Amino acid sequence: MNMPLPCPPEHWSAFSLRLDEAMAMPEAEREAWLAALPASDVVLAPYLAAVLRHLSAPETGAPPLHAPRLSPTAEHRPGEAVGPYELLAPLGEGGMGTVWRARRADGAYAREVALKLPHAHLLVGSVRERFERERDILASLVHPHIATFLDAGLSERGQPYLALELVSGQPITTHAQQRALSVAQRLALFDQVLAAVAHAHSRLVAHRDIKPANVLVNTQGQVKLLDFGIAKLLHGQDDGLALTRESLPATPRYAAPEQRKGGVITVVTDVYALGLMLHELLSGQAAWPQGWREAQSQPPLPSSVVAEAALRRTLKGDLDAIVHKALQPEPAQRYASVAALAEDLQRYRLGRPIAARRITPWVRAGKFVQRHRLPAALGLGLAASLLAGVVGVAWQAHQASEQARRAEAVKNFLISVFEGADPRLAGNRARGMTPVRELLDRHASRIDTDFATDPQLRIELLGLVAALYRELDEPAAAQRFADRFLTLATEHLGPQHAWVLSARVERLAQVYSQGDLPDCRSLAAPLDAEIRQAGLDASELRAAWWLNTALCHADAPERGPERLRWLTQSEALFARTAPGSRGHVTAWVELANLHSAAGRFEPALQGFQRALALAESQPRRNEVELQTLHGNMGLTLQQMGRLDEAAAAYGRAAEVAERTVGAAHPTSWEPRANHLRTLHLAGQREAAWALLPELQAAIEAAEQRPDVRVLMANTREHIGERMAAEGRGAQALPWLRSAVALHEQSSTYPFAHRRALRHLGDALARAGEESEAGRVLADALARYEAADPAGRQAVVAARERYARWLLAAGQSAQAGAQFERCIADAESKTWAHVALAQAGAARVALMAGRLLDAQAHSAQALATWSTVTGFRDVRMQAYLWRVRAAVLERDPSTRQEAGALWAKALAAAQRTDAPGAATLTQPQTLPL
Structure with a gap:
């Protein structure tokens, strides 16, 4: 039962502060302290006196009804259960409550915690709702220097508790x-x-x-x-x-x-x-x-x-x-x-x-000497102190003059660039007809000649032009000027200058975006020590290094814990040094991506939501970031089975892209293709295909551009895979063959090439080209096996699809072995392709006359589907119903149930398959 407050509620805040102050002083001084309370707090004196008298009284005395109980040993005992925790020993106490070492007693996990037991009378209002809301907020504070918040709740007796990481130190x-x-x-x-x-x-x-x-x-x-x-x-x-x-x-x-x-x-x-x-x-x-x-x-x-x-x-x-x-x-x-x-x-x-x-000029000069001890010692060692001060002031004035001159030069350069768009000048086009890219191309080459005698200004302008080209989505030109910037900056400023190190970290991001992860890692490794030697360990530069180093190891699943640590450190340092910056948002995005890749979809979704809120709160919103965030949220929601929400998120990503660069731009293709694909996965076939004409026209117009091969391949693969999935194998083949060829030309993402091969094999099988389908599916599976452990989801998916081809080709024994291996390799995973493998095993058992095995496998397939995590397609459930119906038909006692399942499967196929697909006319063949 909650104890009443020891003072009127309106005085509680001031009372609590004063009580803590009194408890921190010796008992002998408390009476004088009470007498000296300021006039504003005199009203608290009788309440404070009552509680302090109780604290000083012998244990046998009966406590006053209005006094809080502050002794941990009086309230709790070792071995006592508080919620799911067992108290072990008291760690401390205070005016707010007590802290105990405790352990989880319900077997959920084996670890000791610090269990805070606030006094019940401190809690008022909707306690349980507030605890549930706030514990989620506090549990999200994942940081290497914050003790982890584990749990919060109320015991059966109404005792609030807070479980935190037990820290010894x-x-x-x-x-x-x-x-x-x-x-x-x-x-x-x-x-x-x-x-x-x-x-x-x-x-x-x-x-x-x-x-x-x-x-x-x-x-x-x-x-x-x-x-x-x-x-x-x-x-x-x-x-x-x-x-x-x-x-x-x-x-x-x-x-x-x-x-x-x-x-x-x-x-x-x-x-x-x-x-x-x-x-x-x-x-x-x-x-x-x-x-x-x-x-x-x-x-x-x-x-x-x-x-x-x-x-x-x-x-x-x-x-x-x-x-x-x-x-x-x-x-x-x-x-x-x-x-x-x-x-x-x-x-x-x-x-x-x-x-x-x-800061005075003297202090500024002194700091300059501290930062450059050797040059200062050589240059000023024999100078008198007065002369040193004069030189310091003169140097400061010179630097200010130089900065003003450089700023004026940069302004004049930019003005000269954009004068090229002035229609009043002879030979210029009409206003608005000269692209910015063309203006830059005309004038950027002047930097080396016009500023040949001013290396630092030349370096600044090269960096500015590289950034402008990057914002214009001209990576080749941006890299050309970035390389020139880095060469000159290293030559004139030294290898550990902040500009040089920043350029090298930016280079990591460029190399990563090109897919060359080994080169990315080789560039990142030496930067670690150089950033430390430059004294920039607590800077935004270090945060960017952690972020990019984590990205450079994206192809190394075994480095998952290290990548999580790097990204957590990066996000925390960005929060300190550059909150809300593009790097800060990206760190959140990559943290969420890492959680998503590991199947931790809830923290992934929370991470994307935080990143999105951060990005949208900025005065100047970065549309590229927003597009990426909506797209990543779409993928996570898709993995969670929330397909309608996922389609909406992909739709928002496509809208941002199209608003920014237009529907025909390559940046817009993939989010719109993902939108189409997710609508189709959710069974919204008509809405999905309504998006195809405009998307198809855009990618056909850019057919010959080599710089968009990966985007082109992914977009074509998404469209072809969905055509094949609804039974239009022949129409899907040109899309998927093109996707496979484009992935082979780029060789940037071998995992995408393997995935496209699997989808091509599926389309070939649905188009009736069985021989080539078997060869392609076997090739895809071999590539997956060579690249990934057998229990990875992608390997299980490739093996299950190849097993279905074996079954259709009449090789039921080999198919059965592959289905069983899928089930064994995935262990207890609840993936969609595990459910398909269980359905395949039921079909093999049915063909062999093992009805009991077929019944068990088909029932397990539906049970797995009911808890499936990750990728799913609404068509899969219809397939599982057909398999189960075929099994139930063999038993006279379950034929009525079988008929109901056939009807459900047929209705689902009519919604999701193309007219004339095998699922409508030949359900006994059980295609997917």
């Missing part, structure tokens, strides 16, 4: 003190904390109670942030989207001013708590040693509270300024985000000017 400040870590090492640990908080902020979840006790460092030196969003889970009532929230209970010593005043909480509330932690981590002392009452203004700077002279010198200046800005009493004066705080710390490490501090 020390608070970050204790860890740093005991190991006497250097300032650089402490900042490296703090970077991990920032990455974790930024990751959650990007998902609209704030922490609200960041303090050293909630940041543990394990034995491997890795940070784990605890209790993320717990206050939100206990008290949240928003719509799940807004990060801003009214004030919630927090540890007073680490609460921001707006929390203490009951104001609005935003991301900068967490920035304040991070500033307090950074202060304590650097100085070794809490910013407010005595508690909340002391925290009425800004704390002293870290350098002012340390005794060691060397440490004081290190902290003074930039680090003091960073902490000072994070701890501004007014939220608007702090860092605007965790990413901004992280960026300033990165500038400090790189010796660059920080945003938190107004």
Whole structure:
């Protein structure tokens, strides 16, 4: 039964904060503390006094009815069951509840957890609904530096519980003190904390109670942030989207001013708590040693509270300024985000000017010397300090002048490019008639000659032109200028300059898009060390490297766990350094793709939804990203069997593409072909084929373009495969033969070539070309077996289709062996082709007169279909009904049931097969 609140509900927020403050001080000081409460909190005094008296009373005393029970041993005992968990030992307690080490007792999984048991009276309103909603949000915070949220619920007795990853370690400040870590090492640990908080902020979840006790460092030196969003889970009532929230209970010593005043909480509330932690981590002392009452203004700077002279010198200046800005009493004066705080710390490490501090020419010159120690030492070693200052100021002025000159030169170059479209100039075409590509082609070649004496400006312009060609979807021209940019930048700026490294990471993406994954991996490997040596490990560049390295291993299924780790790190770092950027969206997309490829469709769908929301929220929406996202969501929904939703998602992808580049553009073909194919899979045949004429005209118009072979092959394959699937094998053959030939010419995606061969073999069989069909299907299966393990879904699908051909060719024994192998290789998988293999085994048994085996296999096929995951076609169920009907016909007692199944199968075939297909006139042949 829930306990009543120990104070009127309208005072609970302030009461909870004050109670935590009182419990943190010795008992002897509490009475004086009560007497000194400010006028605004005097109303709380009697309620606080009652609870504090109870806490000090002997255990035998009866508790007052309005007092919360705060002792874990009084409420719970080892061995007690709370929901599906068994309590093992208490780990700690506080004003919000208790924490126990516990284990899962229902056998769902074997692991120990940290089980938080909040006091029941803290929960009001629609508890169960709120728990179910919020636990899904918190469980989505998958990050290497956030303790995993596992579960939440209510026990049968109404006890709320929160199950989290059990972390063994020390608070970050204790860890740093005991190991006497250097300032650089402490900042490296703090970077991990920032990455974790930024990751959650990007998902609209704030922490609200960041303090050293909630940041543990394990034995491997890795940070784990605890209790993320717990206050939100206990008290949240928003719509799940807004990060801003009214004030919630927090540890007073680490609460921001707006929390203490009951104001609005935003991301900068967490920035304040991070500033307090950074202060304590650097100085070794809490910013407010005595508690909340002391925290009425800004704390002293870290350098002012340390005794060691060397440490004081290190902290003074930039680090003091960073902490000072994070701890501004007014939220608007702090860092605007965790990413901004992280960026300033990165500038400090790189010796660059920080945003938190107004920089003088002297300081700027000093930082330049720090970044270029050897050249500075050689050039300025004999100069007097006054001369050094003058040179620094002159250098700064010169740099500003040079930047202005280069900006003017870039502007003039671009103006000269687009003057080519001015119809007022002699020889120019009418307005709007000169394509941008042609304008660039005319003038880009001038860069090397017009700017031959200014290498840096030449480098900038080459990079700009490469980007313009890339946006115009001219990959060959873009690569030509990108290569020139990289050569010159390496020559003039050095191999570890950020521009050079960025260009090399961009090159990874280009090589990946061309399908050359071995080359992609060979280019990625040396970049790892070079990014680290350049001091860019916490930059957007590193996030892009992780992303592209994961993509470069897309053909290595055994590297799945590493790819998941790389993509998770990439997404978290993008969230810190470039939230909402194209790289950030792509990291989410690839994370979702990885989940989808592993059959984890729910997290895949959630990932695509997050990416889509992020992409659509940007001021300038990237249509290419939106098209990809809708398409990937379509594929995931298709794998989940939600075919109507999948078709709608593919339709949105096609609409975006056609709105952006037009229906005839190759970029539009594949999403529209996927739309057609998914409508057909869902049984909407007429709607599917209504899309064909325009699509066919577009691809025939681009027949001779070698740069669109892969898109052409995929589009033709989708159309041909669907024609064959509904019984139009002869019409499907030209489409599929063309697709196979195009895949052979490109050799970029061998898995697509294997898939097209299997579909071609199927069409040949349906067209009556049995001999060639058998050869092609056997070839496809051999290629699958050589490339993939026997239990992979694609191998099972190829084997099942070849087995059906063997059965149609009268080779029932060989067909039966292949069907049985499909079933054995797939083990307990619920794939559509496993159901087809079980139906095939039933047909073989029926032909051999083994009625009981046929009955068992046909029943199992329908049972598998009812739980199928991944690819499916509504026509498959009609085929399974026909097989089952043929089996039931052999038993007089089930012939009536067989007749009903034949009727259902025939009705389905009329909806989904072409008129005149074998399924209508010869159901006894059981084709698919």
